[in-house]
Amino acid sequence: MEEIRPDENTKPLTWKQYLVIASLLFGLFFGAGNLIFPVHLGQLAGAKWLAATAGFLVTAVLLPLLAVLAISVSHAKGIYDIGRPLGRKFALAFMVLIHLTLGPLFATPRTASISFSVGLQPVLPAKLAQPCLLVFSAIFFILAFIISYQETTILDSVGRVLNPIFLLLLFVVFLLAAAKPMGAAHQQTVTAAYHNMAFFNGFLQGYNTMDALAGLAFGYTIVSAVKQLGKTSAKSNAKVTASAGVIATGAIGLIYIALIWLGATTLKHFKPSAEGGTAFNQIVTYYLGDFGHALLATLVTLTCLTTAVGLLAAFAQDFHRSFSKISYHTWLAIMTFASFVTANFGLDTIIAWSTPMLMFLYPIAIVLIVLSIAKTAFAGDPVVYFWAIGLTMIPALLDMLASFPPVISQSPWAHFIKELQVRLLPLAAIGLDWVIPAAVGIAAGLLVHFYRKRPKQ
Structure with missing residues (x-):
């Protein structure tokens, strides 16, 4: 734990500084994978989409913000410190389980499988899907490994360009959907589980974003950024983090609401998908045609590659700190290969087996x-x-x-x-x-x- 100390900067932060922290939080919590679960939730909830949205926002928006605040107010440097009051063995086991979940078991393989399911799979014959996934994921993780190995910042620069374009595409789809909805969300079919328990099922669906776990794993990055602005005391650090977090999570929440509504409107034209990747591709293709699909496939793949590089590097760095006899590059190679293997089970299987964890x-x-x-x-x-x-x-x-x-x-x-x-x-x-x-x-x-x-x- 860190020693408590007063602020190095006693002046209020500017709006520009708050926006810098908010953009870091936004990047931490929102990736291409966060698109598919709200859309899928909308298809499941149908007319009950508002109640399901309320539950989803608790675990997918509020809880991740609280996770980062927990890191800030408790002077923790990550998951290990959060679990440390229960002993070193518990803290280490909890840290390992979360990193395996965010790493080679689920979240990192999901970056490749989502890219494939949104981009290539819709245009491939069913019999070619598995061999093409094998080739695609191999290329995807080789690139991710090379970038992570060299610890280059090239993707940070690419991300600054990609994210605005990605959000612009999303905004265009929202505008078109608002101007010409596929159907009335409040009139769509509701699946059995959502008739009486829409809020609670939405709450559980928010687990799939894994953002609360990511907040614990990478929240110290945000806390450190706030400290670099001179807000070093726990109270002011948490205050700045909370204020910037409201901006970032508020924006994410609005995107989630729009995506869930959008998913509910699709039921008039499309059957509910087993996962939201197919549905999101159908929506973009419906409004923007083949050009929209091609643009979406490119953006999602590059955005997921950026996310994969961040997860690979974070996993290798943390495990090298905890198990220092194995080098960063060796952990990186283990993580990359394991993620490649898991990705080839396909998105449906990854989601099904991630739910129990x-x-x-x-x-x-x-x-x-x-x-x-x-x-x-x-x-x-x-x-x-x-x-x-x-x-x-x-x-x-x-x-x-x-x-x-x-x-x-x-x-x-x-x-x-x-x-x-x-x-x-x-x-x-x-x-x-x-x-x-x-x-x-x-x-x-x-x-x-x-x-x-x-x-x-």
């Missing part, structure tokens, strides 16, 4: 974020962490089991555990059975903490 990690991350922000109220006492995380982890493990693909979740023993879980734990049917145990754990930990601190008679 997210159902396990997100509850723990949410509780750690809350405790990190509020830690001054209980002096960061590890006993509060112990009770809160201990009671959160049990239902989180059960939710992970229940959300595995059918090969596991439909087995007899998994069915038995699921029935027991639904019978004993409130909210288990919607994957939020960790909420009450977490609240009980926090309360119990606080009681123990304040009991220990009571004046001696």
Whole structure:
């Protein structure tokens, strides 16, 4: 943890400086992958898209901002420090799991599979999809490895050009959709799960962005940028981060709302896709034709390549710091090859197998974020962490089991555990059975903490 110190710069920051921090936050949280999940959510929610949007914004917009604030107010340098009150072993295990999720297991392979599903797959015969994915992902990760190996900043410059063009394309599609909608969103079909539980299902869909985990993993980059502007005390650092975060996450939230609405309007013309990549391509092609598709494919591929380079480098750097006997370049090679292998399982498979890990990690991350922000109220006492995380982890493990693909979740023993879980734990049917145990754990930990601190008679 860092030593508390006063601000080096006591003057208020300018709007330009706030916008610099906001743009960093925007780049951290919004990538090409964030386009597909809101569109898919809109197709699932149909007429219930507003309620689903409200739930989605909690986990995809508010929670990532709170994750960065948790890093700021707790003087943490990353995931390890956030989990450190529970001991070094827990902190290291939690850090490794999040980096594997953001790294070779799910998020990094997803950069290649999304590029392929949005760009090339729609124009290929079905029988050529798998061999073409193999070639595409090989080229994609070779380029990512070379750029990461040389630690060049060329993609930072490219990103400054790409992102505005990408957002301009998105804005044009939104304008065309508003002027000539494919259908009325409030009149579209609602899938069964969203009839009565649209908010909660939207909340869970927000897990797929992985942005809260990214906020914990890379939030120190934002905190450091604010410190470079002279705001070095925890209070002012958090204040600047929060103000810039409202700008950045507000913009992201508006994009998410538009994308979810857009997804709901497509149901009049297109069937719901298994993932949002196909649907987003259909939308752009509908409004901008083949030129729009070609432009989208190029932008998404280059944007995803930029994201992949950042994730590869961050993974290799962090693991080299934690396991220094293995060099940065070796970790980079391991990460790149593993991501290439995973990418070739395809986007649908990656999403299906990432869901169980997210159902396990997100509850723990949410509780750690809350405790990190509020830690001054209980002096960061590890006993509060112990009770809160201990009671959160049990239902989180059960939710992970229940959300595995059918090969596991439909087995007899998994069915038995699921029935027991639904019978004993409130909210288990919607994957939020960790909420009450977490609240009980926090309360119990606080009681123990304040009991220990009571004046001696």
